Amino acid sequence: MQETFTDATNRFHATLNIVMQPLESKFLARKMLLENNSRIAVMEGAKNNLPDTDAQKSAECIRELASGLTEKDLLLVLISGGGSALLPAPAPPMTLQEKQDVTRKLAAAGATIQELNTVRRALSLLKGGGLAQCANPAQVVALILSDVIGDPLDLIASGPTVRSDSKPEEVWDILDRYKLSGSLPSSVKEVLRPHYGSQVKEQPEVVKDHVLNVVIGSNTIALECASRKAVELGLRPVILSPGVCGDVRSVSRLYGVLSRFACSPEKEPPPELAAEILQLGPEVGVESWDLCRTMNVLVEEKKEGWGATCLLAGGEPTVHLTGNGRGGRNQELALRVGLELSSDEVKCGAVFLSGGTDGQDGPTEAAGAVVDRKLMEEATSQGLDIDGFLTNNDSFTFFSQLSEGRRLLMPGLTGTNVMDVHVMLLPPSAPRDFQ
Ligand SMILES: Nc1ncnc2c1ncn2[C@@H]1O[C@H](COP(=O)(O)OP(=O)(O)OP(=O)(O)O)[C@@H](O)[C@H]1O
Ligand SMILES: O=C(O)[C@H](O)CO
Structure with a gap:
């Protein structure tokens, strides 16, 4: 049975539970007391x-x-x-x-x-x-x-x-x-x-x-669990790597180019996108083999129309602090990926989440944030200047002020830390074929 694009997109949002569920209870820390x-x-x-x-x-x-x-x-x-x-x-x-x-x-x-x-x-x-x-x-x-x-x-x-x-x-x-x-x-x-x-x-x-x-x-185990959950939700999972590291700027660029690759209207995505993805590999700690394997899954999806894909990765990117705002590496990564997804080149409705598995991102109350291509428009309409917040490493303040904090991930402390998890939900590549 073929699905509509809207069905797939709704399921994307349902899939946010993949990482929310293990992190769910706000009161876990209290429950853990003897x-x-x-x-x-x-x-x-x-x-x-x-x-x-x-x-x-x-x-x-x-x-x-x-x-x-x-x-x-x-x-x-x-x-x-x-x-x-x-x-x-x-x-x-x-x-x-x-x-x-x-x-x-x-x-x-x-x-x-x-x-x-x-x-x-x-x-x-x-x-x-x-x-x-x-x-x-x-x-x-x-x-x-x-x-x-x-x-x-x-x-x-x-x-x-x-x-x-x-x-x-x-x-x-x-x-x-x-x-x-x-x-x-x-x-x-x-x-x-x-x-x-x-x-x-x-x-x-x-x-x-x-x-x-x-x-x-470990992060690998967390990604495997998330992958099983994605299958339960009817999505096709692909695990990129549990070793994502390097500067959040390079990491966000990687996710931006990957989303462009997945969402390009051609059945064979432009080779320059694949080349840029492979070039970013060493900067973000991901092996060429893992990048090629992931790109193959994305291309096969285009050719065979499997439906929505759930790209999973994890690790611990770094933020070079230049300002004195409030934030964490997950929120800063999400904000930067949001900018990538909002850029004119990307037409697909990818949704990206970055969250710390311990439930706390840097010295903030949030674990991370969720973004999509509407981020820029939403921020502009609310008079929030994303570049200014980024320069001041103030991603938590940004997401708190944006739409009453709706995009923040607030699961509370989980009691376990296996670094960060990144989830990118990619819609079926040619939505019109699924209507
Ligand atoms: N304002 C900020 N914006 C972005 N990142 C920040 C900010 N302040 C701190 N960080 C980042 O948060 C991290 C420090 O927070 P924390 O003490 O939670 O780190 P950690 O112990 O490495 O993390 P974790 O406990 O998740 O392993 C560092 O990676 C630091 O660069
Ligand atoms: O305690 C430590 O050394 C760090 O968290 C790495 O395990």
Whole structure:
């Protein structure tokens, strides 16, 4: 049975539930609190994702608990993003303050999470396999929620149960790269001395056999779930990649060109669009293979008229902050994609959503936003200057003021962070054939 374009478009909007459903309950955080008299103790710390003395005390308790285990015990460890700040155990003689200074300076200088956590591992008693080492000879099972692209076990939360093989020279290279090695306190230099590790945290090979690390949540898994939901809703899903990164400007351009490619009236989209998509690949962390596979699905859809397509991707793009407005990378990405979709070249009714799976985009109350080609017209009619908001990184204010916040995604905190999810709903390529 053939469907009308309007049916397909209505289903697009219904499909926003794909990401809304897992993020649904506003009260999830409260529901997650323990009942009175629970045998589980909760220790809070690391406010605003910065290690503090509360987190250090919890880390010390965890270290004591793990150190007292025997070969008859099983230690279950749940590891999520944010774990690096939640488990600070500075290697002596370094203080928490000194360790914090180094990581803060590195982050401010633009170090990647890979670089940051390589340094953190070297300065900590519990990171880089230190927790598993403390628990030896007990069995350790670590259940891991990945918030790092590619799910590298040694980097997620700085790998408390994953033996680190990095050498002190690697750490020095990173510190040199960000011009920090000259100003390090003597305690940090002491910890990074070549033989420091062998005295304090050398890990016997046997630790490996006692530890099972399992990724139980990741962006890939989130995209697979969304893809199944799309099928249930009668859409054709295609997963582009769980590794989208790079500047939001390049990422938004990619989605703009992909929508143009999908919506071009010709059965074979213009080759210059395919060329631009492939050229953007390296800037946004997407392999040529994944781009070609996705373009093939879009072309097949045109030729065979399968109906509406749900393009899914995820990862963690970056925003180069130039202003002092309120926003987050998802809202800024959505705003930029909205501009792409509003441009004259694009005639199709694609709908784009970008949302943080933790339910919070940067320091705002929203998780992200939903846009389509009507964005520009809507903003202009309400006297909102998109370029001005973008220059000031003020995407949350923009979306709050636009149509009473109707385009904001406000699911509330979800309790889980597997980075961001992007959904682009593409209507059947030749609507007139479906009327
Ligand atoms: N005004 C703004 N506009 C756009 N992006 C912003 C703004 N302020 C902060 N950000 C971005 O928000 C992120 C910081 O927020 P948050 O602390 O939630 O990040 P995170 O810990 O990396 O994210 P997550 O918790 O989702 O993994 C950074 O990527 C930063 O560039
Ligand atoms: O805690 C951390 O190190 C980051 O969230 C990456 O996992």
